[in-house]
Amino acid sequence: MSHFIDRRLNGKNKSTVNRQRFLKRYKTQLKRAVADAVNKRSITDIDSGERVGIPSKDISEPVFHHGKGGSRDMVHPGNKEFITGDRIRRPEGGSGDGSGQGKAGKGGKGEDDFVFELSREEFMDLLFDDLELPNLVRNQLIGTTEFKTVRAGYATQGAPTNIDVVRSLKGAIARRTALGAPLRGRIRELEEQIEGLLGTGVGEEDSRIQELREEIDRLKTRIAALPFIDTFDLRYQSFVKLPEPTSKAVMLCIMDVSGSMDQVRKNLAKRFFILLYLFLQRNYDKIEVVFIRHHTIAQEVDEEEFFYSRETGGTVVSSALNLAYDILKERYDPTVWNIYAAQASDGDNWDSDSNVCRDIMIDRLMPLMRYFAYVEITPRQHQSLWYAYQEVMAAHGHFAMQEIDGADDIYPVFRELFKRQEA
């Protein structure tokens, strides 16, 4: 009478909808938690899930219940020494109320937090919520040099490998039916005439019947002679090439590695670059990263060297910009690639070089770019580069600059740079 069912293969994510609703409802609190988390994280694991906490009083569901106070009777097991009438000191921490409220917080997160794990996707969604890549629309329209082959029905001409057998044979049947129809109609007529003649008592040997029979035979031969398949029937699968908006992006990371950029500042810059990289990853299938570092001369380097080797010397920013321009010219055609650049510097520059930078940016680099973000990591006063870049900003809408003082600023600054623009 019992019935066994194996449900293990059924979906196990029955609660996904409810989980999403829960996250959506507490989005503001979660966003705050995520922003905190991202600043605290080490650089290497920025791209993973996260444990976040929400104050549990925000998410409690109230019911009417008894509060503390009043008089109540409780029964407990395990009596060892009490006898009736004993008076006991009230235990500390109110364990006398017997209800299991107010358990200590787990994992030292403080007792008021409801702590749980976000998946990588959920974390990223919250991290980049409400941000967008500027000028994304434009890149959908231009950059149509990539093609994708898609099916486009059937054609009467094509390569033999593309013959669609089923379709061709269907056509053949149709053709034979159509061409044979008048002949078959005629046969039916003649057979009716024979019936009619036989009905009037004419014998099978009568010449008129003989003639009709011959005619029917001739017609049948003609039907049989219709070709089973004809070149006319052949149908080929047709493919056309559709232009595809490109979804490749290249990100240029430009960083000053002169003596004034110490490890702390480089780390700040690195965090910023990583955030940008993750954000681009959400929008593009394929991203290439080019690392350019510079002091008085610029070099293209690999990631390791970019972040960890240290040089000393003066600073000539224009060297990096020139190198960037050369690399773009050589390898990244702006009609194919979406080009983003992020530059981090402490603002030091050789004095007369700032104007050169400004000119390179305005005339040569900016027209190629989707977006160029400049962050200055300095607690000090701005120097000539900042003011030169302000002119760039005035000239090009897709240039943005911000200042970072410490790790806490990175995420807010990033949000500021990429916040959704009001339409």
Place this chain on the structure above:
Amino acid sequence: MTKRLITDSSEWSFPLLERFDKEIGHLAHNVYGLDTYANQIEVISSEQMIDAYSSVGLPIYYHHWSFGKQFVATEQTYRRGQMGLAYEIVINSDPCIAYLMEENSLPMQALVIAHACYGHNSFFKGNYLFRTWTSADAIIDYLVFARKYIAQCEERYGRDEVELLLDSCHALMNHGVDRYKRPSPLSMAEEQRRQEERESYLQSQVNDLWRTLPLAPDSEEARQEQRWPEEPQENLLYFIEKNAPLLEPWQREVVRIVRKIGQYFYPQRQTQVMNEGWATFWHYTLMNHLYDEGFVTDGFMMEFLQSHTSVVFQPPFDAAYYSGINPYALGFAMMRDIRRICESPTDEDRHWFPDFAMRNFKDESFIAQFLSPALMREFRLFAITDDDREEHLEVTAIHEEQGYRALRQSLAEQYNLGTREPNIQVYNVDRRGDRSMTLRHFVHNRRPLGETYEEMLRHIRRLWGFTVRLETVDDQGRVELVGEA
């Protein structure tokens, strides 16, 4: 003897489960005469078990963020190993659905089959509260209807709107039961048809109730006399569903759905000790019988006993992990004790239990009736009074001759829903004036309401649509206004 052995493996398989089910079912029905619904036993993975947890064990439920929160919390504690999952979940439906976890070993599966599919199942079918308050054959249909209806409402009126409404209803879920009336069970099709009828009818009713043309101003006394409702109403959700002036028909229906589902859980909240005790008693009895008949090995029995004893372990009050009386332990001990009293009563028992019956009890009355002195001694129970006017706690009764009755009374009282939850009733609605609703909290033993009441008032206000007041009435009958929203 060894011929009857079913298996000596501890890995389960479907044929083995079926075999065990057959033997256990045979014993339960033919030897012990248990009456059960048909069983539907589903094997699930631990992830699915977590899913089931978050919807209070129901196989189908409407969507709501709070279930997501529950899910997240369960998943978290389970992953960190702070909590094991229950070995089974059983649903009071016909056929009775039981979930087995695939991680369980064979002895555990057999235990669960005995516990859930025959223990709980027969309790659901036999106990008067379940018989009165739930309709096992209709619940699944009703849940399907509820889920569909709420999804429709979300589509039509917006998810946020529905969510707010559900929040408020959930807050009042425990106040949706009429303890003295019993609705008749409905099938889904009928429910749907009635729902449409109800929608139009209800609205016309409500309109009628509130169609108060401005009459000549009543004198103050006349107002006082016309208190409405005439009797205070304890079923807040029902009262709101029928009478709230501004609710749309679909909102009334949603209130009703929450109320109905709350009502379905009402018996479970009242029979924890009995239900678990009953099921534990039967798995213990059935498994021992299997062993006696030679169906299972010693090793099998050891594993069973090991998990059985951890389930019925009662830590003493001063243990670090003490969290109240373990319902499994108390229930199991009482059931066994009843068996002992029936089979070999002592003089003491004859004195305490002149006669006796089953089925017609809930936790409160069950304890009041059947907690024997022998058990009180075994558990070394003692009662204390915690009065905030006194500096000390007082031990009022212990497990001795003079204390038995008092002890039994206080333990029974502890399981009385009426005392566990604050008694709040709709006292008056100002129909002629500002349409405000007045709730009264009848204080018992001077125990105040928890600090959530302000938030609760806001929820009730959202449903009612007009001012809601909360007054307390203390033991002497003095009335005091506590809050207003």
